[in-house]
Amino acid sequence: MGFSFANRLRVQGTYLVLALLVMFVQTLHIQSAYLAFFAPDVLLALTFAWVLRRPDAMTPLLVAGVILLSDFLLHRPPALWTTVVVIATAVLGARAHEMRETMYSLEWGLVAAAVVGCFVSYQVLLIVTFSGPLPTGVMVTQIGTTILIYPIITFASGRLFGISIDATKDAPSGRYIP
Amino acid sequence: MAKDSRNTEQYLTVVGRLLLGVLLFALLSIFLLWRIDSPRVERVRMAVIDRVMPSFDWASAPIDAVGRVVASAQSYGRVYQQNQELRRELQQMKAWREYARQLEQENARLLDLNKVRLDPQFTHVTGVVMADSGTPFRQTVLLNVGQRDGIVDGWATMDGIGLVGRISGVGRSTSRVILLGDSASRIAVTIEPSGQRALMIGDNTALPPVEFIEDPDVVRPGHRVVTSGDGGVLPPGLLVGQIAIDTAGRMRVRPAADMARLEFLRVIRYRPPGAIDSLGALVGTPEAQPQAPSDGL
Numbered sequence: 001m002g003f004s005f006a007n008r009l010r011v012q013g014t015y016l017v018l019a020l021l022v023m024f025v026q027t028l029h030i031q032s033a034y035l036a037f038f039a040p041d042v043l044l045a046l047t048f049a050w051v052l053r054r055p056d057a058m059t060p061l062l063v064a065g066v067i068l069l070s071d072f073l074l075h076r077p078p079a080l081w082t083t084v085v086v087i088a089t090a091v092l093g094a095r096a097h098e099m100r101e102t103m104y105s106l107e108w109g110l111v112a113a114a115v116v117g118c119f120v121s122y123q124v125l126l127i128v129t130f131s132g133p134l135p136t137g138v139m140v141t142q143i144g145t146t147i148l149i150y151p152i153i154t155f156a157s158g159r160l161f162g163i164s165i166d167a168t169k170d171a172p173s174g175r176y177i178p
Numbered sequence: 179m180a181k182d183s184r185n186t187e188q189y190l191t192v193v194g195r196l197l198l199g200v201l202l203f204a205l206l207s208i209f210l211l212w213r214i215d216s217p218r219v220e221r222v223r224m225a226v227i228d229r230v231m232p233s234f235d236w237a238s239a240p241i242d243a244v245g246r247v248v249a250s251a252q253s254y255g256r257v258y259q260q261n262q263e264l265r266r267e268l269q270q271m272k273a274w275r276e277y278a279r280q281l282e283q284e285n286a287r288l289l290d291l292n293k294v295r296l297d298p299q300f301t302h303v304t305g306v307v308m309a310d311s312g313t314p315f316r317q318t319v320l321l322n323v324g325q326r327d328g329i330v331d332g333w334a335t336m337d338g339i340g341l342v343g344r345i346s347g348v349g350r351s352t353s354r355v356i357l358l359g360d361s362a363s364r365i366a367v368t369i370e371p372s373g374q375r376a377l378m379i380g381d382n383t384a385l386p387p388v389e390f391i392e393d394p395d396v397v398r399p400g401h402r403v404v405t406s407g408d409g410g411v412l413p414p415g416l417l418v419g420q421i422a423i424d425t426a427g428r429m430r431v432r433p434a435a436d437m438a439r440l441e442f443l444r445v446i447r448y449r450p451p452g453a454i455d456s457l458g459a460l461v462g463t464p465e466a467q468p469q470a471p472s473d474g475l
C-alpha cells in the first residue's frame with residue numbers, strides 16, 4: 001500500500017513550510033553583493049529532490065501554488081517561472097519511479113538537465129514576451145550553484161525529514177499522479 | 179519489465195493530464211494578465227507581499243542583529259585606518275584653528291582702528307569724568323585733566339567713537355566739557371553724502387538739532403555728520419553722529435558717542451593751521467612787477 005493520506009499531508013505541509021523558510025531567508029536584508037550573486041535557487045532544487053522521492057505528495061497544484069507565491073514575493077513576472085517549473089516537475093515525477101533504482105549520479109545528471117532546461121526555457125519565454133530577460137552571467141551562475149547544492153539538499157532531506165529514496169522503495173504505489 | 183511498462187503508462191492518467199493542462203492554462207493566463215494589465219497584477223503582488231511578509235518580521239530581528247555584528251566585525255579591521263585618518267584630520271583642524279585665531283586678532287585690531295579716524299598728527303590727553311553738571315538745565319561734565327596737563331580752552335573732546343563736546347573752562351587740574359546737547363553748544367558740521375555745511379546747536383535734549391541747512395531735501399535720516407572745521411575752531415572730520423528726524427519733522431543729530439556712559443574722554447590737541455593772507459609767487463605781488471626791459475628788445 002502507498003502512504004497514508006495523513007503522511008502525504010504531512011509531507012506537503014513540510015514542503016510548504018520549508019519553501020516559506022527558503023523565501024524568508026532569500027528576502028533577508030543581508031547587505032552582501034557576493035551572496036546575492038552566488039545565491040542558488042534553493043526552492044527549485046528542493047522541489048526536484050522531493051518530487052523524485054515523494055512523487056505522490058508533490059502534486060502539481062501544490063508545486064504551482066508554492067512557486068507562484070515565490071514569484072510574487074521575489075518580484076518575478078508572475079506565473080511564468082511557475083509554468084516552467086510545473087512542467088519540469090511533471091516530467092521528473094513521471095520518471096520518479098524509474099529513478100529509484102538508478103545511481104545517484106544519474107539522478108543528479110537528470111536534475112542538472114532539468115535545471116538547465118528550466119532556466120533556458122524561462123529565458124526564452126522572457127525574451128519572446130518582451131518581459132525583460134535575466135542577465136546571462138547571473139543566470140549561468142545560478143544554474144551552476146543550484147546544481148551544486150542539489151546533493152546537499154537531498155542529503156538534508158533524507159536526514160532531517162525522512163524524505164529519501166530508501167523510504168519509498170517499499171511503497172510501489174508512491175507514484176506521481178498529477 | 180512488461181509490468182513496469184504498463185505501470186509506466188499509468189503514471190500520467192488522462193484525468194491527471196487534463197488537470198495538468200488546466201493548471202498550465204490557468205498559470206499562462208495569469209502571466210498574460212500580468213503582461214497586458216501590469217498595474218492590476220502588481221497590486222495583487224503587493225497585497226500578497228503585504229499579507230505574507232509581515233509575518234517574517236518577528237524572526238528577522240535576530241537575523242538583522244547578526245548581520246549588524248558581522249558588519250561591525252568587518253569594520254574592526256578598518257579601525258586602525260580610520261584612526262590614522264582621524265589623526266591627520268585633527269592636525270589639519272588644529273592648523274585651521276590657529277589661523278582662525280590670528281584672523282580674529284587682526285580683525286579686532288582693524289575694527290579698533292576703524293573706530294577712531296583721526297589725523298595721525300592729532301594727539302590727545304585722556305581724562306576721566308569726575309562729575310556731572312549738577313543741574314538739569316546744563317549738560318556738562320568735569321574732567322580730571324586741567325592746565326597742568328596742557329588742556330587749552332576750546333579743544334574738542336571725544337570718547338572712543340565720536341565727538342562729545344568742547345572744553346569750556348580750564349582749572350589747574352580739572353576742566354569742564356560742554357556736551358553737544360547743552361544749550362550753549364554750537365558745532366559747525368558737514369552732512370556727509372551731500373557735503374552741506376550746517377550748525378548743530380544744542381537745546382538741552384539728547385539729540386541736538388541741526389540749523390541753517392542750505393538744501394534740507396537732500397538730507398535723509400542716517401546721513402553721517404562730521405565736524406567741518408569751519409572757523410578753525412574744531413579739527414575737521416571728527417565723527418559727530420547721524421541725522422535723525424523727530425516727530426515734528428526737524429532735523430536732529432543722534433550722537434555717535436555713548437552720551438549716557440561717559441567715563442574716559444580724550445581731549446584732542448589741535449592747533450588750527452595758519453591763515454593764508456598773501457598771494458602766491460605764481461600770481462606775482464604788486465611790489466614785484468617786472469621792470470620794462472631797458473635794452474629795447
